[in-house]
Amino acid sequence: MSVTRTAPAPDEDSAADVSADREGNPIRGGRLRLRAVTSAMGLQFRAAPIGGWLLLAVTTVSGVGPAVMAWLAKLMFDELGRGGHADAGRAVALGVAMATTGALIAVLAQVSGYLDELVRQRLVVTIERRLFAKVNEFRGLRRFEDPEFHDRLRLAQQASQDAPHNITTFGQQVVQAVASIGGFLGVMLAVWPPMAALLLASGVAALISRLAIARRQVEVSEAVSAKYRRRLFYRSLLTEPRAAKEIRLFGLGGFLHGRLVNAISGATEAELAVVRRSTLVQSGFALLNGVVTGFGILVVVAGAAHQRFTVGDVTLFIAAVAGVQGAFTGVVLQAGMAAEAVRLFDHYVGLMADRDDLVTGHAPAPPLRxxxxxxxxxxxxxxxxxxxxxxxxxxxxxxxxxxxxxxxxxxxxxxxxxxxxxxxxxxxxxxxxxxxxxxxxxxxxxxxIGATFQDYMTYDLTAHENIGLGDLPRAEDGDRVRTAARLAGIDATLRRLPHGYDTQLSRVHLDEEDDSTGVTLSGGQWQRVALARSLMRSDADLLILDEPSSGLDPEAEHQIHRALAEHRAGRTSLLISHRxxxxxxxxxxxxxxxxxxxxxxxxxxxxxxxxxxxxxxxxxxxxxxxAGASRPxxxxxxxxxxxx
The missing domain is CATH 3.40.50.300 (P-loop containing nucleotide triphosphate hydrolases)
Structure with missing residues (x-):
């Protein structure tokens, strides 16, 4: 009788909230963009609630600061411009107020820098913790044996480092810009209204152009993701101790190095093309801003020469133009980074919304009878x-x-x-x-289930930990670890190590306790350690041994199989071997x-x-x-x- 099972289809309500398609690829669209933005903004206040709100407050006050400075400067210059009728006390008070405001702005800049770094660090930790908690939720192997998933995961990791911070920084930049522009807007409207329209037009054009470039940058990042993953592969090969023997024996260093360089070159050329285009476009808008600024200053200076404006008005107008342009420039630059971050963060949001391809059941798993x-x-x-x-x-x-x-x-x-x-x-x-x-x-x-896989793992941990990982709740049970090691025929070897079972089995990482150099085991010894790991679950109902002695000599293999035969007595076991x-x-x-x-x-x-x-x-x-004997x-x- 054939039994066919299919995964249950999601209901309409739950499907409406899923931001990944059936293959797990992120859905492109405004809805997911909005989810990425709101998710990143929300994460900031969850990762660092006090720091996030303080940063928002400091950013707002810092945005108003330059406008306050400019107004105080105008009032002081106008007072001094009255000549013999000037109120010296008022002028001095205005100067003191300017100095105090400048000092406050400088202090706030330092506080803002600290809070910004605090929020960024907390965001990185929070998002990385959530990302790999999600990865651990995938119970099956299908995704981990899928190259496309690894590309998505790399982009999600890349996004987790800076993308949320860039998105939230853009929000803060907008708040600061609104505060700054609001403080200066009245000045430009009162002195020469067309200047506000010119600055707004050039700023919006620069913003649209920057967003288009950011979109292209993300498209290139997505396109070269596989190349960067390939680069990491060749880089790890060139430094992997297990690969070092063959690389040197067969003279593969130059070959792999060439592949590494090709992978880097293919990725960087595409990215440099986008950077060149961005440089040209942004340079053009910088030149346009310069022309607009110069034209506005000429108009106002000419008006001051005809007594339509005071010296304070001219000073305030120049400060207002510089402040508004600076605010727009900050928003445009941060908007490009934020737009790139939002598209990258799509991969994080999409991956976090992925459903496990291996749906768990709810029935208990009783002993096998x-x-x-x-x-x-x-x-x-x-x-x-x-x-x-x-x-x-x-x-x-x-x-x-x-x-x-x-x-x-x-x-x-x-x-x-x-x-x-x-x-x-x-x-x-x-x-x-x-x-x-x-x-x-x-x-x-x-x-x-206890299992020794054919492609067993060698962990850069202590000998005790390497075995204890086979039954994590009992990993600290030294007697159980040593019993498993004796069954696998590796106990005597591990006891003779410099620190016994506490010896680090790695030549790559130093010991975490005293920074001493670890040791390495032979292939057959590592196989016995892996076998001992599977034997930690002494109460397992099913024991799977996939080529458990392929790396052992005949005598060791014989001893292992005798010990395993006794251990397997009365147990359900699956044995795989080419011998x-x-x-x-x-x-x-x-x-x-x-x-x-x-x-x-x-x-x-x-x-x-x-x-x-x-x-x-x-x-x-x-x-x-x-030789020459006939087959029995x-x-x-x-x-x-x-x-x-």
Whole structure:
């Protein structure tokens, strides 16, 4: 019977609020732009509530300051211009007021700088914490094996550094500009009204142009994202200790360095083209502002020469023009950065709105009593890609062991990912005591599974931590860690390290306690550490061992399999190995071929069948025979392993 499951469709209300499409790509549009702006502004006051409001207040007062200074200067110059009728006390008081206002503006500038940095730092921490908390919410592997997701994640990380701060800074700049322009507007309207219109026209034109350039800058950033990710890849290769041996042996340094330079060059050329265009356009508007300013000053100076304006009026007008232009320039420059930030922040907002492709169920994950059943399981990694599994039917009774055999690419590791529910079958179902894995709480299910993966991790942490990570709630239990290490045959090695289990297993990072240099392990030793990590879950219902001894010598492999055989007694276990002799004691052996179970039975059954398994076993057995010896028949000797 075929079991087909599809993801539930979102209801209309929830779908209306989703800002990412079904593939997880951010939706472009004004609505998402608005969400990005409001989200960034809100984050500022959540990340640093007191600092955010203080910064807004200081920014507003700082915007009014130059206008106050200009008015005080006008009044002082007008008073001094009265000659013998001038009130010396009033002129001095105005001068003192100017000096006091100037000092206050200078102090506020320093306070504003501190508050701005405080808000920026708090924003970076808050957004990065939320971003990677969201990444941790993705329970499956599909996104992490998708290059497009990594491009989006890189852009979201890039946005998290400065984008929210630039957006909020633009808001503060607008507040400051409004305060400054409001203070000077009356002056320009009273002295020469057309000047206000000229400044407004040139400022709006510069703003529109800057926004267009910012849009192009973001488009280029999105286009070259893959190149920058490639650059990081080559950069890490050139400094990765594990790659250093082959790079030096095969002389790959120049080749990889060339690839690195090409990736950088391809990205920087596109970005420089946008910068050149921006420089030309902004230079043109700067020249236009200069012409407008010069024309306005000539008109007012000519009016003062004909006694229509006082010297204070001219001084105030010049200060007003400079203040308004400065306010507009600040808004235009910050608007470009904000527009670029908003588009980049789309990726952050879109990623935060992404739904997990692996929806968790709510049923509990009880101890495995009956067994696991794969029922007509089909799977492929991409909708347009080939099927990796094509209707796998397989039953693993509780307490038994199953060996999985197949050539490279047969689907063995894929089946492991499905059992750990890192992916879901596209068709069919995997049942745990009759309950579909998709109906069970995924975290509770995984707590019942211990696994050693073929591509195991080596963490730049202490030996104790490297093993303890296999069961985080019990990671501090030294006895449990050492028991797992003994089962994996690595306890004696770790005890002989300079600091025993507290030794840093890394030649890249220094020890966090005393900055001492760590040590590195051999490949086989690292494999034993990874095996010990999986054995930390001593109460796991399902133990998966995917090539647990591929890096070990024959004697060590024999010892490991003896220890594991005792440990697995009465446990449900899945064993994968290209060394078929390691699987011969399994209760059942399944041969995967072309995405299906081609053969199933005990070692003896499959040898008697004389099919694919017997052929592979015979090829390996022949490698252990003296040169010229004939291949043994499928008899008792072969089944007892005397030929191996």
């Amino acid at each position: 009956g067994g696991l059943e794969l029922r007509d399981v089909w799977f492929r990694y991409d909708q347009n890609g080939p099927w990796v599994l094509r209707g796998v039917d397989l039953t693993l009774p509780a307490g038994s062991s199953l060996g999985l055999v197949g050539v490279n690419g047969a689907g063995k590791s894929t089946l492991v990912k499905l059992l750990c529910r890192l992916y879901d079958p596209e068709r069919g179902a995997i049942l745990w005591d009759g309950v579909d894995l998709r109906d069970m709480d995924v975290d509770a299910l995984r707590r019942r 078929l002799s390691a699987l011969r004691d399994a209760d059942l052996i399944a041969v995967l071929q072309d995405g299906r179970v081609a053969e199933l039975g005990s070692h003896d059954d499959l040898m008697d069948l004389d099919g694919g398994y017997a052929r592979l076993f015979g090829l390996q057995a022949a490698g252990y025979q003296p 028949a499928h008899g008792a000797n072969d089944r007892n392993g005397e030929s191996l």
